[in-house]
Amino acid sequence: MALEFRISTGSSVPMYRQIADQVRRAVARGKLAAGECLPSVRSLAEQLVINPNTVARAYSELAKDRLVERQKGRGMFVTGRKIQKIYTRSERLRRIEQPLEGLVSEAICLGCPASEVHEALDRKLKLWGVVEPSTEGKGA
């Protein structure tokens, strides 16, 4: 089965980007193979109870990145392109730095104990199905 989309309307990251990101991740992790197709704009919009324009915008972004190709009258299909290069550990850490800082900064300001932040992080990671070390980070 294709994908399980999850969007949070309250988030600061726009919905169209949440959708696009989820497709990117799925592709990067091999959950969505080359040649597979995305759900139609209309059906996904219906499923997520959002405006079809929003889904369309997400798809456009993916198409612009050549991650997906529009086949007239048939839908959007995952291209073979491997867009997600593999990062070294130090590179990953470097890239995580900024959002991490943002999180910690907020946590400090709120007076969160460290355990609270870790637990919240844990829940979030699990929610997204992040598993443990070795099997990960190599593009599945």
Added chain:
Amino acid sequence: MALEFRISTGSSVPMYRQIADQVRRAVARGKLAAGECLPSVRSLAEQLVINPNTVARAYSELAKDRLVERQKGRGMFVTGRKIQKIYTRSERLRRIEQPLEGLVSEAICLGCPASEVHEALDRKLKLWGVVEPSTEGKGA
């Protein structure tokens, strides 16, 4: 020497928030002690070459969070309270939600294993001197 403010006008995070965050961090790290005062709205605006209103907005946010107190006609002063116990736990969790989501989203895109994120978080928290760095949250 008071503080060295830096703002990047191109960032997606608004300037008023950049300013506020820098103060928050300075306080958290003890660079700005209780009783010290912030630069005046006008002077900081001049220094950063931005509109005084923008600085004022940043300061209002800090005052709202009780991190700083306005003394009429004298300026804004850092309050004594170390860590504000202003919000309930559930509210704190609600408020970390967004930056957390940003972090996790990035981490997933990069293929970080859960432990890596937790460790990075831990280092950061310790760096900022957050209570209870402990051994928690590593078991994803």
Added chain:
Amino acid sequence: MALEFRISTGSSVPMYRQIADQVRRAVARGKLAAGECLPSVRSLAEQLVINPNTVARAYSELAKDRLVERQKGRGMFVTGRKIQKIYTRSERLRRIEQPLEGLVSEAICLGCPASEVHEALDRKLKLWGVVEPSTEGKGA
């Protein structure tokens, strides 16, 4: 009929706060139910013949207090939460401090006996449907 906003430009309480307070009361009294939306920033500004920024500021305050949620591109919607358990008890007390002082100051000037103030407070609280009107606080 949505709401009837009234603001007095001459008052010492700023307009943005007058607006925010009216929404708060409307919500508290159930005149504005969960899920309902506020008038748009621009339309309310037009209706009140004030600057949209002023309305926006009022709305931001409400959003900050989680009384209302912004749905991008759609407007501000009243959240479900009845009474926000956002603040800790000590923070709540700190926040009533100022209006309390104003009330007591006035009461003293007028020579109100303590019981009179308590009774008036009680009536008001009951009027707004605040929990636990009970028999409390009368023994000055």
Added chain:
Amino acid sequence: MALEFRISTGSSVPMYRQIADQVRRAVARGKLAAGECLPSVRSLAEQLVINPNTVARAYSELAKDRLVERQKGRGMFVTGRKIQKIYTRSERLRRIEQPLEGLVSEAICLGCPASEVHEALDRKLKLWGVVEPSTEGKGA
């Protein structure tokens, strides 16, 4: 002994007004009789650790109201004027209405239980030395 002044620098009501109000109350309640003198600007400023200008301003306000008279080189003296007229109960209630509404509005927004507000009110009244019914409200 003259008076015990209490000012809170964090309050929204300006310090000069807090001082003036306290004199007004003292006169109204007979704690300060005609002919008695106020502490000197300098000494009161010192005692309260505030700017002498602030005390001077408070005194000016009182002088403007003819509650007190400046005697060159000697100080400020309470005049015989009875400035505090006696209010009927309904009049008192009417005048208390607005600040009361402000308090309740804030309390509601914060989710304070009624008891919390009553208790806070009680503490405040006691702090100001408000005693019970009958002996009050008649200008002592």
Added chain:
DNA sequence: GTGGTCTAGACCACG
């Protein structure tokens, strides 16, 4: 001198 409020008008991202 300080910060607070408001206005006018502009630009941007999102849906």
Added chain:
DNA sequence: GTGGTCTAGACCACC
């Protein structure tokens, strides 16, 4: 269409 951000410049109260 929605709200968010920023700028420019004004006025006010307070110290």
